[in-house]
Amino acid sequence: MPDNLPAPTAPTSPTPLTLLGLGSMGAALARTWLAAGHPLTVWNRSPGRSAELALRGARVADTAAEAVAASPLVVTCLLDDASVREALADADLAGKDLVDLTTSTPAESRARAAWAAERGARFLDGGIMAVPPMIGAPQSGGYVLYSGPRALFDEHREVLAVPAATRYVGAEFGLAALYDVALLSAMTAMFAGARHAFALVENAGIDRKEFGGLLADWLAAMAPATATYAAGPPAEEATSPAVAEAGDAALLRTAREQGVDTALLIASAGSVSGV
Template identity: 65%
Template sequence: MTDTSLSSSPLSAGPRTSLTLLGTGAMGTALGRAWLAAGHPLTVWNRTPGRAGALAAEGAAVAGSAAEAVAANRLVVACLLDDASVGEALKDADLTGRDLVNLTTGTPGEARARAAWATKRGARFLDGGIMAVPPMIGAPGAYVLYSGDGGLFEEHREVLAVPAGTEYVGADPGLAALHDVALLSGMYGMFAGITHAFALVRGEDVDLKAFAALLVPWLNAMSGMAHGAAERLESGDLTTGVVSSLAMQVAGTGTLLRTAGEQGVSAELLTPFLELMRRRLADGHGEEDTTGLVEMLRG
């Protein structure tokens, strides 16, 4: 069961679902505020009790222990530091009959192991990857990727959609974390390029805000190459639809490196990718674009 479109739910008439939130750090507090604002009764717990004060002031009930918080509601959402902290917080809790939604950042393997752990203890399990920072919660553009028990997702979909849009990516509990990390990895690659670009123009007679106004639409336009890459990887034909061949791109990389040298800027953010491009070209794949580098990374 896969929901391929982001969805959020407007407030509906009738009683609101009550739920428990474990973890009231910056993200947990943002989630809690959204549920409270929508009228959902909320029980919260945090290892450091004082950090639950903001939500308590807005109407949340504060539990004295994680076990007490879990006992208060069937729907339990964890937003803690890491996977180990989830296990530690819930070690004394009775999870029988509970629906555990884990929004703690972790790896796919950790999510799969946590799902098995929760199932063994009598709970249904759903893992989530939050694609937002705390100020985005409750605003358009924020969404959470979910994977795991599809029945749990459908039953609680409306309440889960209050703080952020929802996208269910599959029954494998590890898929939300995998999507999360893959998307973040793409983000950091973009950050690397932005960092190098600003380093090149920094110190010159360049209006940095005006440069940013040029950089953002350029990156937006180039990001569309992901659609073509997906099509080529799925088809196995890495040459169809190529606009800028690997041979042509590699030929231009010398200019990038010489310019960095002239500007006194380290090329260390660029050289690993450029080296992969050269190796792929040397192996006879000049008619491809950079999509073939995916296969190189996978060995």
Template identity: 60%
Template sequence: MTDTPSDQTRDRARPASPTPLTLLGLGAMGTALAEAWLAAGHPLTVWNRTAARTEPLAAKGATVAATAAAAVAANRLVVVCLLDDAPVEEALAGADLTGRDVVNLVTGTPGTARARAAAVTARGARYLDGGIMAVPPMIGVPAAGPYVFYSGSRALFEEHRAALAAPAGTRYVGEDAGFAALHDVALLSAMYGMFAGVAHAFALVRGESVDPLELAPLLSSWLTAMTGSVTATARQLTAGDYTKGVVSNLAMQVAGVPTFLHTAQEQGVSTELLTPYFDLMKRRLAADDRNGAEDLTGVVDLLRA
């Protein structure tokens, strides 16, 4: 189950005594989170391997712990925001996790999250994994739309929901601890695919008298218009019928592929960002002539094969 934007607004507005919490890790994201919690009135204990990074937060009212173990001991709610999984293992190794609620905001894989959940719960704690859908400047700025995917202990999430919502909105995606990372990486994968297309588009016009600043709004509005296909793809996957509601069928789109490749060749631009996707389209069509009436949704099944 996921939260709606109105749920997120209620999270921030809900009156409650600010929950004390511990934060391990004060990189750019950790510092932004810390400042948001302090601004919201939450008593905060912080720890960072490089102690100098704790000083600005101490000046704002944070309590600085000398060790990670001491920081964990200070509060029931413990949030981890370190660089990657190895420092998490090291930071928690010497801490007593009995009775603690551990929220891990380190970007990782679903498998890593599930393994961490098992390890933490075996040590007597509850566990919640998180995937932050924001960059540091967005944290603590509701209008910027930051939010965090959470998965794992629902009881932990519900109990600390208001505190977790102070820096960014909350979206709970299930008891499976790996689901937050899965949602995080799924969205970011789509983002990088978009970036690849944008890079190719700008490369095509780079050698011409086309102002990138004039192309930018056209490109942006076109990509925005095309986002409607996301829901259409989801509906086709759910129904199992890839021919329903098709506007431009697979056969027609495959027939147009040479134009894209020849244009890139003429412009002296590599096709390496496009050819993998085009190759999948061709494979889907070649597998069965009837697939020509489909949308591009069948590519999803090829990726799963």
């Protein structure tokens, strides 16, 4: 089970760290660490993005290798796993603790952990369950998943918890990525469903703002029921196959009547009859 760990108070001796990657998320992470008093070295492929952070006190490195050399703790928040490999290609990782917050697959995370170990670094994988405005906002509900050696996570928990709450999910390196992608998959399907819903009513003269409020309320009401997928719904509450099939078929017929693509519904339905 995930270990939900709230952000503790700031450490008495702020930990120095390096951050590679200053996109929207990386910049948000950087601002929170600087605001908490942590000595921070930053690097980004596009140097212009570091100007604001330099004014806030960050040290800006000319190269990723220089940034890595500046701190014992190195955090990466880059585009993808290939970007991490490229950025760290010339860096000396011996004796470093590498925390990778880049979205990756479980297999990529395991391979990156082995890669880091070969270069003398300890490794934690992370998955950010937040958008940039949620970083540094304790009541926003955002958090970061972590997997890897528990002792290493505990060693850096205070500094890692500055931007967002932490959830340690296990020692196996690929677990944070698996949790991350699974949760993002559900979110992606939800937003796809919302776009589909708006497409259905697009030309019906319906007030979009009013419909949007109904949609948000309906999804919020249904959200708690998603937890039943852990064990399946109770038998007495389960929808019969015949009713489910009829409902799926009605969704498809309506989409066709409204001229909306049915690919999402076909992919989502467990089984559809009469189509």
